[in-house]
Amino acid sequence: MGAALVLIALSYAATGVARLPSPPALIGLALDWQPPSRSWEYFDGAPVAAAAVPAVFEERKIGLAPEVAWRGGGRIGFADFLRETHTNALLVVQHGRLVYEHYPQGAQRATVFPSYSVAKSMLSDLVGVALAEGKIAALSDPVRKYVPGLPEKFATLTVDDLLNMRSGIRVEEKYDSAFSQIAYMYITTDLKRFLRGLDKTAFTPGQGFTYRSVDYLLLGMVLSAATGEPATRYLERKLWQPMGAAYGASWSVDSKKQGVEKSFCCVNARAVDFARYGLLHLHQGRAGDVQVLPAAWMQRPPEAGAADADFAYGRGWWLPRQPAARDGGSAPRDYTAIGIHGQYVYIDPVSDTVIVKLSDHGNEQDEALTVAAFRSIVAALPAGEP
Template sequence: MSKKTLQKTLLFIVISVSLLALLSYAATRLSRIPAPPALLALALEWEPPSGSYKFFDSSEVQIAPPPDSVDTQPLPEQLQALAPQIAWRDGQSIDFAQFLKATHTNALLVLHRGALVFESYPRGSQRDTVFPSFSLAKSMLSDLVGVALNEGKIGSLDDPVSLYLPELPARFSKLRVYDLLHMRSGIHVDERYDSVFSRIAYMYITTDLRRFVRELDTVAYTPQQGFEYRSVDYLLLGMLLSAATGESLSHYLQHKIWQPMRAQYAASWSIDSDRNQVEKGFCCVNARAIDFARYGLLHLRNGKLGERQILPAQWMQKPEATGHADDHFDYGRGWWLPRLNGSGDARDYTAIGIHGQYVYIDPVSDTVIVKLSDHGAEQDEALTVAAFRSMVAALQKQAH
């Protein structure tokens, strides 16, 4: 091949690749999904789930500025070993280190009686490592709804959703705030995580969530007639809360929870895009494990930090079960309610996010367990709660 021919060939390749890249960018823009590099990185899982937040725009959640920030004190520490054996599969026990490895644990923190008794980052993270909450954010959003109700920003859980979101398609006119909070809307957006072409996957990556909402058109049942775990309900609930308060979700989180609870680190809430600025209310508060633990402690203290009431006390009680999720859990107000020996008399409850994220609350033993992981999409939730219960039992035994 002559030098001139080679130059022409290389020029043709460069032009072709450039045109393809331009077309790809145009196609993703028209489809309202991330640009090709981010889309490719997500599809090929170039980052583990715990790093996926890096590919999305976000809105900052700041810690308290001076002079309030000087009140941010480290949690008291009384570090100790946890139970060497953990309850696990088929009624058997496994070594504690095996449990952490088997469930791909990135961070495990335990607060007991107000003190940090255990903190571990088995896979190389550190205290200042940022982790995405995934659906832990639903529980936090639920608490923010409680704040808005207490402030009168939301009049009642019986208010029609259209009062706050008039742009919602008319076919959903019967929806109440209650229906979104308890996932009883009947809106049909499949909670399927096994396909990149599912509606839930598109909802997660779209750069225009308002358009996604305008195009909702399918119902699985009439509102109030049943329960189905559907993230779309919390997308709408987040948009409703923002409309009711006149603030972004990240700003409301910052001023109603993050700064009042004296979070140690700033956080963020993933949004659809910098252009549209809609938080993903169904997921994606990005923070440090230690601050998720502080958040759990608010629930143990009935919403108080010291003498200051941060969250409404009546909202801090174990949520009522309003949906039967599966054989192991009920669901209520953004929280998972594990059963005890097949009955509903357990007092513990937990926030759960995909890939193994937990903020577990046990009021009886005064314990919070935060576990952040890169585990499977849907696996071992009931086993993990059983493991937490065995940790709690060991802590109580040591205390006596």
């Protein structure tokens, strides 16, 4: 017993020096004791209060298409699609009405889900608010104006470079290794210390595009410095409460002591409130009579860079490179927030539809197929407003 206690004490000391979570949390993360949809429970979080008067969804439930587009240009049964992509929640909102809400794995409306990188889209919108308010003077501002502790070699790095993943900072997105920089960034209890250690670039800032979560970690710090308050409070005041969130949420932080938001991920909330967020984009930033987000910011973002054959990326959003068949290349294009393990807030302006899908799927798996499935769902919805 004595030896075991010594080992436990040493493990706590070692994780403290390395700025890592407690041994139980670290072991749980390493061994996947919890599914990804519950990983937020391992981390400290800053609370986000619900709206005093939540926006009420009118509910008019309808059946969805029995089949959706899937692999090899074929189709798959809708229930099989949900099962194969390990869906925990699927919500469809059309014309402002909640027309479908399903929790295939036994969750319920009050269940909390992590956003993963869907938070990047939210952070992007908060930057748009700060810009409109003059808290961020210009997207061309150097990042070191707001984060002076960033190494001087990043002197030319701008806010826009972070927003559009053009920083060139070399922190590889390798999710399959527990020893990668991105894994350490996700679990460290001192994110400011992590940033001070950055010293490598893959290209000159602004001269290329590579998807890197570290850009949005820095962007969150820019937002906090520019607004003079934690990103969590700004989210609460400028987005969460004004949009009429029915439930409180949280934003995972590195630790209670440091209190730095994992701003590249990890807003933990209910599916219906992710749907309310999507509605802001359909309604040009408005919630009822309130202009919550700048209308000009709510357009489908311009393409900053091609991530792969299926998606471009712009300002925190994934932009399908091929238009939907119905578009003919001229109608407003769909776009989506995507988080690892299959989290989506999908926006289709033409059919006035938001689809929220929250999952326990693979690391980076079936994103293009899932968007094709969403397009199948949309195509089968009633064409006009009922």
